[in-house]
Amino acid sequence: MTKKLLNSTLRIYLIFSVFVFVVTAPLFYIIIQKLYIEDADEVLLLRKKEFVYYSIPDIHLSDIAIWNKINRDIKIEATKTTVQTDTLFYSNIYDTLNNELELYRVLNSPISIEGRQYCFVSKISLVESYDLIQHIVLLFSVVLILLLAGLYLITKRLSLRLWKPFYHTVNQIEQFEIDKNSQVELTDTTIEEFKRLNNSITKLIERNTIIYNSQREFIENAAHELQTPLAVFQAQIDTLIQNPDITEEQFGILNKLNDSAARLNKLNKNLLLLSKIDNNQFALSQQIVLNDIINKQIDFFKEQAAAKNISIKVELSDKTIINSNPVLAEILISNLFLNAIRHNIIGGNITVNLSNKLLTFYNTGNQQPLNKDRLFKRFSKINPSSEGNGLGLAIIKKITDINHWSIQYSYQNNLHIFEVNF
Amino acid sequence: MKILIVEDERELAESIQSYLHTNDIVCEMAFNIQTALDKIAQYEYDCVLLDLMLPDGNGFEILAELKKQDKTEGVIIISAKETLESRIEGFNLGADDYLTKPFHLSELLVRIQALIRRKKFKGNNMVSYHEIQIDILSKTVKVNTKLIDLTKKEIDLLLYLIGNENKVLSKSAIAEHLSGDMADMLDNHDFVYAHIKNLKRKLSDAKSGDYIKTVYGLGYKWQND
Numbered sequence: 001m002t003k004k005l006l007n008s009t010l011r012i013y014l015i016f017s018v019f020v021f022v023v024t025a026p027l028f029y030i031i032i033q034k035l036y037i038e039d040a041d042e043v044l045l046l047r048k049k050e051f052v053y054y055s056i057p058d059i060h061l062s063d064i065a066i067w068n069k070i071n072r073d074i075k076i077e078a079t080k081t082t083v084q085t086d087t088l089f090y091s092n093i094y095d096t097l098n099n100e101l102e103l104y105r106v107l108n109s110p111i112s113i114e115g116r117q118y119c120f121v122s123k124i125s126l127v128e129s130y131d132l133i134q135h136i137v138l139l140f141s142v143v144l145i146l147l148l149a150g151l152y153l154i155t156k157r158l159s160l161r162l163w164k165p166f167y168h169t170v171n172q173i174e175q176f177e178i179d180k181n182s183q184v185e186l187t188d189t190t191i192e193e194f195k196r197l198n199n200s201i202t203k204l205i206e207r208n209t210i211i212y213n214s215q216r217e218f219i220e221n222a223a224h225e226l227q228t229p230l231a232v233f234q235a236q237i238d239t240l241i242q243n244p245d246i247t248e249e250q251f252g253i254l255n256k257l258n259d260s261a262a263r264l265n266k267l268n269k270n271l272l273l274l275s276k277i278d279n280n281q282f283a284l285s286q287q288i289v290l291n292d293i294i295n296k297q298i299d300f301f302k303e304q305a306a307a308k309n310i311s312i313k314v315e316l317s318d319k320t321i322i323n324s325n326p327v328l329a330e331i332l333i334s335n336l337f338l339n340a341i342r343h344n345i346i347g348g349n350i351t352v353n354l355s356n357k358l359l360t361f362y363n364t365g366n367q368q369p370l371n372k373d374r375l376f377k378r379f380s381k382i383n384p385s386s387e388g389n390g391l392g393l394a395i396i397k398k399i400t401d402i403n404h405w406s407i408q409y410s411y412q413n414n415l416h417i418f419e420v421n422f
Numbered sequence: 423m424k425i426l427i428v429e430d431e432r433e434l435a436e437s438i439q440s441y442l443h444t445n446d447i448v449c450e451m452a453f454n455i456q457t458a459l460d461k462i463a464q465y466e467y468d469c470v471l472l473d474l475m476l477p478d479g480n481g482f483e484i485l486a487e488l489k490k491q492d493k494t495e496g497v498i499i500i501s502a503k504e505t506l507e508s509r510i511e512g513f514n515l516g517a518d519d520y521l522t523k524p525f526h527l528s529e530l531l532v533r534i535q536a537l538i539r540r541k542k543f544k545g546n547n548m549v550s551y552h553e554i555q556i557d558i559l560s561k562t563v564k565v566n567t568k569l570i571d572l573t574k575k576e577i578d579l580l581l582y583l584i585g586n587e588n589k590v591l592s593k594s595a596i597a598e599h600l601s602g603d604m605a606d607m608l609d610n611h612d613f614v615y616a617h618i619k620n621l622k623r624k625l626s627d628a629k630s631g632d633y634i635k636t637v638y639g640l641g642y643k644w645q646n647d
Contacts, residue, residue, distance in 0.1 A: 224502055227502035227503075227522075227523045228502050230523065231431070231523035231524035231525065232431060232437070233524070234524040235434050235437035235441070236433070236437055238437070238526055238527040238528065239440055239441055239527065241641065251637065251638045251640055252638070254592075255592060255593070255640045255641070258592045259594055261524065262594050262598070269606055270606075272504075276505075281506070297604070300607070303613050304607075304608070304610070304613065307612035334604065338609060341609060
């Protein structure tokens with residue numbers, strides 16, 4: 001599974017944020033609480049100190065009952081004589097007003113009033129302070145969350161902006177097709193890494209385009225250069241068969257040479273055609289009535305089919321207008337016909353159907369489906385001994401590709417089906 | 423009839439010369455532009471066969487020169503390079519026909535004959551062979567002044583055979599001629615047999631001579647014996 005780069009960054013941020021929050025919030029709570037207790041203890045001890053310093057000199061034994069009556073938080077108790085030193089502890093004390101137990105911090109401390117031992121008891125309610133701590137922690141959490149959320153959003157927006165040239169470059173590369181003369185336009189960027197990336201890609205594409213073009217030119221030049229020796233070859237055979245002394249056997253050989261020359265010529269022309277398509281020499285397109293092209297070629301192919309005793313049935317239901325280069329459209333149709341005849345069986349049949357911008361060729365043939373993966377590749381001949389040169393379907397594919405049509409092959413009911421969708 | 427072959431490939435030029443020679447066509451050869459221009463300046467030709475890629479330049483220069491000098495020579499371009507642009511440029515500069523290499527010599531011959539007919543006998547396009555008369559414009563054929571019914575293809579075949587009189591024609595050459603632009607789409611040449619058979623039958627029905635000879639069952643020849 002792939003993730004977007006930005007999302008991975010944000011995920012790490014998010015995990016970190018949650019971690020920080022989960023760890024710090026309780027820690028913060030505990031520390032604040034500890035500090036508060038320390039504070040409370042100090043207050044209690046101060047109270048005792050003040051009591052010893054200010055109150056004890058004026059207090060008499062008879063005052064103790066009144067003191068205890070008036071003061072709620074500081075009591076003088078006689079009972080706890082076990083208290084030897086200042087003792088601080090928590091205690092739950094029942095609050096009659098609120099009718100519930102409340103937590104207090106309590107100081108028990110031994111004091112002496114007029115020579116008698118008493119216990120100084122002072123307490124501070126922790127209920128209010130707990131509320132405070134809770135509020136502080138809540139506030140802290142809100143600030144923390146805001147901080148992290150802000151960080152997240154800023155990173156996201158910033159990254160989107162920072163990575164924009166990168167995504168642009170990726171889009172451009174995705175749309176680039178070396179065989180369609182497409183151009184890659186990379187936007188200028190001030191970020192060094194992207195600049196390097198763009199420069200490398202531009203160089204890579206330039207180099208590949210040069211190699212591709214030289215390969216294409218090589219095919220074109222090779223095919224052109226072959227035409228002349230082929231012409232000499234052909235002319236010599238034509239001259240030689242005029243010789244009256246030629247025997248039947250020799251004539252047979254010459255005839256075969258003639259056929260081979262014709263095949264070479266066809267192969268050469270097909271190679272040239274492919275490189276011409278690659279070179280955009282058929283870029284001009286116009287509106288064409290597909291029915292007319294089929295009707296124009298049908299006589300020729302019916303004659304060709306008759307030699308193999310193949311019948312052709314043509315069903316053209318709608319008038320179909322397409323946008324294409326007329327030469328290419330004709331080549332497409334003729335190659336489809338040729339393919340259907342060539343790979344047919346003696347006494348077979350072909351049905352051509354045109355309707356709803358869908359042109360379908362059904363033909364009988366070898367009773368097994370063809371390999372779809374290799375079918376449209378150059379020189380991927382299904383039957384090595386057949387007359388074809390392995391370029392016919394490659395040409396068909398090329399023409400459909402540059403016109404943005406689609407071609408599908410299927411095998412149903414013992415019929416090979418080629419379907420062009422315009 | 424006099425023809426100038428401008429072609430740097432000697433072997434090809436010589437093959438053309440030897441093939442045309444027996445049809446009363448006198449051929450002269452030029453292997454480069456300079457020689458070609460010199461010859462054109464000195465002599466009158468009925469037709470010029472012009473290769474485009476020549477050692478000292480482009481064959482179009484010769485076309486331009488012919489145009490400049492108001493020469494009436496018919497020109498057939500024979501070139502290995504076939505692009506729409508070169509075709510259009512050729513025709514714009516006054517070429518009459520365009521034949522892409524490789525080609526059959528029999529095809530070249532009938533193209534030359536057709537060109538000469540167009541140039542010389544403006545409008546009066548009749549081809550005769552003994553009792554056979556072909557009107558090319560109206561596409562009608564008469565045997566002993568009697569009209570016979572031939573299809574367009576059969577007339578084409580008849581003209582091709584007569585044009586290549588006494589020449590052995592291979593099935594593939596005939597097939598390619600009959601297929602015209604679609605020649606590259608030919609898969610087999612068996613249909614030639616059917617056309618020859620039909621033509622033969624129609625001619626013999628009209629009491630014409632039996633001129634179509636079979637050569638070892640693989641080729642044909644128009645011959646008056």
